[in-house]
Amino acid sequence: MDPVEKKASPGDQGRHCELRCPHCGREFEAFLVERVDGSRSPELKSRLLRNELNRMTCPQCNYLFLVESELLYRDLDRGLIIYLMPGAGERWREAENKVKSLLVNYLAEFGGAAKPLPEVQLVFSRAELMERICMIDKGYELLAVEYIKYLIYTRNAGRLNPRSKRLLFNAEDSDERTLWFVIQDIATHRLEGVLQFEHQAYRAICETFLQEPHARMLRGLFSGPVINARLQVLADEESDRQPEGKPQSLGAGAVDDGNKSSD
Ligand SMILES: [Zn+2]
Known part of the structure; x- marks a missing residue:
């Protein structure tokens, strides 16, 4: 799941940041989507509607979690x-x-x-x-x-x-x-x-x-x-x-x- 975040997201749609796994505390870098253009990025939009946007997997313990951050649609x-x-x-x-x-x-x-x-x-x-x-x-x-x-x-x-x-x-x-x-x-x-x-x-x-x-x-x-x-x-x-x-x-x-x- 996690690598998809990086592949599908050009720079102007978000930013790289340090995240901490809420389960084991491991810190890792991830790409957070901050901007979804409904008509130009249907793929991002459909991930948003499936509640899969900014869903991360910890590289250490495989814990899955959603990052709640500001988002512009x-x-x-x-x-x-x-x-x-x-x-x-x-x-x-x-x-x-x-x-x-x-x-x-x-x-x-x-x-x-x-x-x-x-x-x-x-x-x-x-x-x-x-x-x-x-x-x-x-x-x-x-x-x-x-x-x-x-x-x-x-x-x-x-x-x-x-x-x-x-x-x-x-x-x-x-x-x-x-x-x-x-x-x-x-x-x-x-x-x-x-x-x-x-x-x-x-x-x-x-x-x-x-x-x-x-x-x-x-x-x-x-x-x-x-x-x-x-x-x-x-x-x-x-x-x-x-x-x-x-x-x-x-x-x-x-x-x-x-x-x-x-x-
Ligand atoms: Zn973890």
Whole structure:
């Protein structure tokens, strides 16, 4: 497995670095992929979606492990950049600055002539990055899907705790009749169950949100670069607890997330 990392990755897609085996402590050099261009490197993209990217094998004890590091996913055809900052919920400011520097770098690459600017989204776990790429590839509306998650979290109060359970949309298995969601325990990463949602209801949500004032409401709920129903629910809870009822930025929820999430 390991040598594949080096062969398949030209220099601009990552860097060589020293890694330490979490099992035996042996240090070794490896190539870490830091950048995946969805349309130009389909092979890297498919490894990312199989969760095999930056999977290392220790040369001493053969221990297999995933290196959780920052990763930039770019889809130029769709004008989209998704940046993965593993467990960075607690580093909200840093994440925001990252988005700014990504756009500056992007502009530099095109001699400042890139327009329109790409949309930048931030995600804090690999599962979320993989979910999002599949969702976009299959043509699902991200905001509508996150809104459905928001409904599931808020209407099933107590049954699905946003602090400990993550909802992932399974675009792969969803079809014209049913949208499938998977419940993942954040601490253990274990998949614990599935939830379904009628495709017809999803279409109705998509159509409703094409019209004002609904569209504005949806954009207000998920204003980006973090478009995440779970963090939004946590931010809402946080602002409910504020004595003045002052609206809280999404950052407050993200603070909570980082503490709980280990991926
Ligand atoms: Zn080892």
